[in-house]
Amino acid sequence: MKIAINSVFFLVLSCFFLSYAAGDSHLSNRVTLVATEFEPYIGKNLPDNGYVYELFKEAFERSGYTIEIKFYPMARARYFAERGDVDGVIPLFNNNSLQDKFVFSSPFPGNNIGLLKKKTLETTRLAEAIEMLADYQEKLKRYSFGIVRGADALQNFDPSNLLNKDSVRTNLQNIDKVAHGRIDFAVIDKYVASDLMVLKRPNLIGQLDFISLPQVGKSFYAAFSRNAPDYQQKLKAFNRGLRSMVQDGSLERILSKHGLNQFRASNNNSITLTIGIVNNPEMNVMRELSTEFEERHPDINLEWKILTENTLRRRLMSDLAISEGQFDVMMIGPYEAPIWAKNGWLKPIVDLPEKYDLNDLLAPIRQGLSYQDKLYALPFYGESSITFYRKDLFDKAGIKMPLYPTYSEIMDLAKVVHAPQENIYGIALRGKAGWGQNMIYISTLINTFGGRWFDEDWNPTINTPEWKAAITYYDNILKMYGSPNSALNGWQDNRDLFAEGKLGIMVDASVLAATLNDPNLSKVHGKVGFSFAPTAVTPKGSHWLWSWALAVPSSSKQSEQAMRFLRWATSKEYIKTVVNKKGWGAVPPGTRHSTYQKEYLNSAPFADLTFRAIKKADPRDFTLKSVPYTGIGFVHIPEYPAIGRQVGIEINKALRGIITVEQALDNSQKFATEQMKRSGYIK
Numbered sequence: 025m026k027i028a029i030n031s032v033f034f035l036v037l038s039c040f041f042l043s044y045a046a047g048d049s050h051l052s053n054r055v056t057l058v059a060t061e062f063e064p065y066i067g068k069n070l071p072d073n074g075y076v077y078e079l080f081k082e083a084f085e086r087s088g089y090t091i092e093i094k095f096y097p098m099a100r101a102r103y104f105a106e107r108g109d110v111d112g113v114i115p116l117f118n119n120n121s122l123q124d125k126f127v128f129s130s131p132f133p134g135n136n137i138g139l140l141k142k143k144t145l146e147t148t149r150l151a152e153a154i155e156m157l158a159d160y161q162e163k164l165k166r167y168s169f170g171i172v173r174g175a176d177a178l179q180n181f182d183p184s185n186l187l188n189k190d191s192v193r194t195n196l197q198n199i200d201k202v203a204h205g206r207i208d209f210a211v212i213d214k215y216v217a218s219d220l221m222v223l224k225r226p227n228l229i230g231q232l233d234f235i236s237l238p239q240v241g242k243s244f245y246a247a248f249s250r251n252a253p254d255y256q257q258k259l260k261a262f263n264r265g266l267r268s269m270v271q272d273g274s275l276e277r278i279l280s281k282h283g284l285n286q287f288r289a290s291n292n293n294s295i296t297l298t299i300g301i302v303n304n305p306e307m308n309v310m311r312e313l314s315t316e317f318e319e320r321h322p323d324i325n326l327e328w329k330i331l332t333e334n335t336l337r338r339r340l341m342s343d344l345a346i347s348e349g350q351f352d353v354m355m356i357g358p359y360e361a362p363i364w365a366k367n368g369w370l371k372p373i374v375d376l377p378e379k380y381d382l383n384d385l386l387a388p389i390r391q392g393l394s395y396q397d398k399l400y401a402l403p404f405y406g407e408s409s410i411t412f413y414r415k416d417l418f419d420k421a422g423i424k425m426p427l428y429p430t431y432s433e434i435m436d437l438a439k440v441v442h443a444p445q446e447n448i449y450g451i452a453l454r455g456k457a458g459w460g461q462n463m464i465y466i467s468t469l470i471n472t473f474g475g476r477w478f479d480e481d482w483n484p485t486i487n488t489p490e491w492k493a494a495i496t497y498y499d500n501i502l503k504m505y506g507s508p509n510s511a512l513n514g515w516q517d518n519r520d521l522f523a524e525g526k527l528g529i530m531v532d533a534s535v536l537a538a539t540l541n542d543p544n545l546s547k548v549h550g551k552v553g554f555s556f557a558p559t560a561v562t563p564k565g566s567h568w569l570w571s572w573a574l575a576v577p578s579s580s581k582q583s584e585q586a587m588r589f590l591r592w593a594t595s596k597e598y599i600k601t602v603v604n605k606k607g608w609g610a611v612p613p614g615t616r617h618s619t620y621q622k623e624y625l626n627s628a629p630f631a632d633l634t635f636r637a638i639k640k641a642d643p644r645d646f647t648l649k650s651v652p653y654t655g656i657g658f659v660h661i662p663e664y665p666a667i668g669r670q671v672g673i674e675i676n677k678a679l680r681g682i683i684t685v686e687q688a689l690d691n692s693q694k695f696a697t698e699q700m701k702r703s704g705y706i707k
Contacts, residue, residue, distance in 0.1 A: 055084055055091045055258055056110045057246070058101040064219050064282065064338065065115060065134050065244070068095060069457075069673065071335060075282040076115050076244065079132060082274065083265030089258070108251030111258055115244035125250060130263045131243030133279060136214040139169075139235040140202055140346070167208040170198040196220050203228050209235075215284065218342030223670075226663045227703045230367050234346035283331050283339035294322075295585050300329045301355040302336050302572060305539055306405055306612050310593055313601055317592050324585050333514075334458040341665065344369055349579030352586040356401055356575050358392030358643070359658045364575075365395035371576040371583050373399040373590070380595060384616045388638060389571045401573035402594040406614025407535040408637035409468060409567045409657075410630075411555040414548060417441045417448070417528050425529075431472070431497060431558045434529065438505040441528030450505030451529040452521055453498065456514035457676040459668025464568055464657040465531065466675065468557065469494045471565025474648045477659050477696075482652060482705040484696035486671065487689040494560075495685050499678055511679040523547060531557055533570070534637060537630035538609050554630045556637060565646030567637055568657030571614065614638050663699050670695045 057080065061067040066074035077093055084091040093114070096104065105113040106125050117135060118128050165188060173191045190207050192198055198210035199220055210217070214234050221228050246262060248255040269275040279285035301307045311328055318326060329351075331339065336355065343350050344364070356364070364370045376382055382390075382399075386406060393401040411434070413425045421440050426433060434451065442450030454462045470476070475490030485491070502510040507521060519536045521527050523546040530536075543549045557567035574593060576586040592598060599619060602611050608627035611619060613634055625631050643654045654660045658668065671692040678688040700706050 053089050055089050055261075057091065057093050057112050057114055058096050058104055058110050059093050059114045060098040060101050061095055062115065062216070064215050064284070064342075071282070071332065075278055075284055076132075076134065078278050078281075079266075079269070079275065080114060080246070080262070082278070083262050083269060086265040086268050087261035089261055105247065105249045106251065108249050108253075110249070111252045111255065112246055112248040114246045116247045118243070118245050122247060126247035127250060127255065127259055129246040129248065129259060130266055131245055132266060132275070133242070133284070134244030135242050136236075137211065138214055138237045139209040140199065140212050140217050140232055141209050141235065142202060142205070143231060143233050143347075145208060170201050170207040170210040170212075172198065172211075196224055199225060199228070199232075202232065214346060214348070215342060218345040218348075219338065221345040222338060222341040223666050225702075226666045226699075229341070229345045229662065230347070230369065232346060234348065280329070281331070281335070283329065283335045294325050295582050296325045296327050297352040297582060297586055297589060298327045298329060298350060299353040299355075299589070300331065300336060300340055300351045301353075302333050303330045304535075304572070305545075306535065306610070307355070307572070309602060309606060309610055310404070310598075313598075313605065314593075316601065317589060320592075321585070321588065324588070326589070332516075333460045337460060337665065343579075344577070347579065349577065349581070351577055352580040352582050353589055354575050354577055355404070355572055357570055357572060358389075359655065359660065359664070361393040361401045361573065361575065362395040362660065363662055365398070365400040369578055370400045371578055371580070371587070373402060373587075376591065380591060381618075384596070384618050386615060386617065386638060388569055388641060388643075389615055392569065392571060392643065393573050401575035402590050403571045403573045403615040404594055405535060405612035406569075406571040406638055407533045408569055408614075408634065408641055409465065409532060409557045410534045410537070410633060410637055411557055412522060412530040412532065412537070412540065413437075413553045413555065414441070414525075414528050414551055415553040416548075416551045418553070425553055425555050427555050428563075429555055429558045431469075431560045434531075434558045435497075435501055435505075438501060438529055442505040447526055449507040449521070449527055451501060451531075452507060452510070452513065452518035452527050453502060453531055454513070454515055454518065455502065455506075455509075455511040455676065455679055456517070457669070457672040458514070459658065459665050459672060461514045461672065462676060463668045463672040464570070466495070466498065466672070467655075467657045467659075468566055468568050469498060469560075471646055471648075471656065472558070472560045472562055473497075474561040476647045476649055476651045478651060478653060478700075480650055480652055482700055484693055484700060486696055487686075487693040490561075491689055492685065495675060495678070495689065497560075498675075499685055502679060511676055522552075534630065534634040535613060537634065538611075538613070538628070541628065541630065542609055554633050556633070562648045564648060565656050567641055569638060569641035569643055570657060663703050667696050667699055 059066055066076035072078050081091055101113045104110050115134055168188050168190050170190045172195055195212050195216055198212060201207045202210045248259045276285055314326055340354050389403045389406040393399055411429060423437060423440055438450030454465045456462060473490050473494035476485055479485055515532050518530055522530050523540055525547045540546045540552050541549050559566045574590045576583050580586055599611055608624050620635050643656050646656045658664055674688040674692045677683045678685045
């Protein structure tokens with residue numbers, strides 16, 4: 025009874041606040057919408073709340089409206105919208121049964137409904153039969169189709185309701201049923217399926233296939249409530265803004281940012297290579313200089329998908345999860361290369377010409393991209409983590425940064441240079457959640473504080489004293505001496521703050537040194553000092569080892585041409601081209617012995633320390649206590665992206681003050697334990 029009363033109270037309270045908000049929303053220039061989380065299209069844990077969120081913000085702003093979007097479960101969102109308490113609900117499919125309550129907007133991209141199945145399920149000619157759908161064959165009736173109750177897209181999939189359906193509450197339940205053979209197909213969105221596998225069921229990656237359903241609608245809609253005042257005016261405003269965004273390319277830009285735009289096909293007799301890379305300065309130089317490659321290979325066009333780290337990793341993994349094969353060249357690192365090679369997802373690097381000089385590659389970088397002594401990716405640049413500091417601020421304060429600082433010393437030094445009244449903050453560490461954002465740094469922090477991810481028997485060790493000491497330090501130093509937005513900032517944000525002269529200390533990737541030392545990009549060029557990454561209980565694992573490298577997925581149908589691009593972009597010749605056109609400061613660091621010649625060392629004050637840090641990092645011996653894994657800044661198992669992402673989210677919540685450090689570690693321990701049990705590491 026108590027639970028029921030609380031539920032009713034919550035509903036009444038929610039209605040009150042929504043009604044209050046609605047009073048403002050019906051002013052001529054204000055719109056309030058409710059949305060359900062539907063990753064990867066819209067959700068609280070997505071960059072900028074996802075593509076749909078960004079689309080509506082910009083579309084309404086173009087029409088002179090301010091907009092507020094609130095997240096609720098779908099049933100509650102529809103309830104509020106139907107009453108007219110808010111202006112509408114997003115995103116929806118165009119469901120005929122809702123036409124009496126809602127008026128639908130112009131369509132926008134979003135729906136990719138298809139069928140998910142086990143690779144082992146024999147489906148000869150099934151796809152052709154399903155595509156016809158006008159006249160179901162008897163053989164279709166022997167299959168079972170998993171559906172989510174209330175899913176609007178199903179009216180297009182089986183309008184006559186002839187197929188054998190199995191209803192569940194969530195898409196994840198459907199995926200599990202497919203994996204265990206309890207249904208033959210899951211009716212599911214392609215990106216939803218792949219992302220759920222990456223984030224919740226990494227043990228299933230590579231085991232399932234996706235069949236597209238061309239006859240099912242490919243669009244989302246906004247549903248404006250007929251009970252809300254001015255709904256026609258606001259509908260027209262959104263459609264007008266959407267049309268404008270389509271015309272000037274803004275819709276395509278937002279889709280591309282989130283990795284959701286459709287890839288273009290090859291033209292005429294030329295071959296188009298689709299290249300997925302991270303949005304780093306060095307990669308943008310690669311893209312700029314790639315016209316030289318295209319001039320030498322007129323039969324090859326390059327299509328670039330340049331994404332943030334979190335989005336790139338998610339899209340590459342989701343591409344593999346459902347065997348879609350959209351990429352010809354992938355930018356990956358030493359986490360992915362051995363695991364993906366073992367699973368047969370990458371083409372081996374063979375028959376390199378003598379002039380490529382394979383032995384010139386730095387041994388730690390080359391080993392990290394190999395599996396069973398075979399190379400599966402070619403390194404574009406390599407990095408470790410180091411300490412950056414403002415020499416001028418340190419000189420002014422009469423303090424010195426040791427070459428080998430401790431975290432205790434870093435705390436003291438950050439306190440001295442912290443001057444928020446002058447818009448200068450003591451320190452920046454990665455706060456944005458993500459296994460390649462906050463967790464690659466935090467993993468090194470755990471290592472040097474004497475902790476580890478797992479014990480020798482693969483039991484998670486996240487809620488241990490070592491973790492608590494490390495995360496408490498991290499939480500304290502950023503709350504006391506970090507910038508106001510520390511929890512939101514990734515490496516790009518911290519780099520920009522440092523370049524603007526707003527930071528005293530930063531611990532991050534050595535590759536950022538080039539930007540901070542560039543007079544065209546940094547206000548503090550010439551004032552930046554460099555030291556090794558800090559240590560605590562042990563120096564082991566205090567600095568990571570990473571490289572961004574180029575690989576060709578086995579699914580590419582143009583692997584020969586893709587390999588040509590790999591050889592060009594990672595060659596000595598490419599480095600010479602960068603030097604000639606951009607200068608030594610723009611050279612991709614950390615991959616070749618030949619790069620570290622006298623001229624480079626004299627031109628880049630950070631080069632020698634970067635070189636030494638990379639050579640010192642040992643992915644096979646980086647923890648105080650023994651462990652069954654390798655990695656330094658990550659754990660070399662397929663489950664790590666899912667575990668690392670969730671732990672990163674929990675620690676980020678603690679940094680934002682939503683939960684305590686102890687709660688974050690307990691939640692993380694529970695999640696990691698459940699994942700390791702599901703994957704069979706522990707009982």
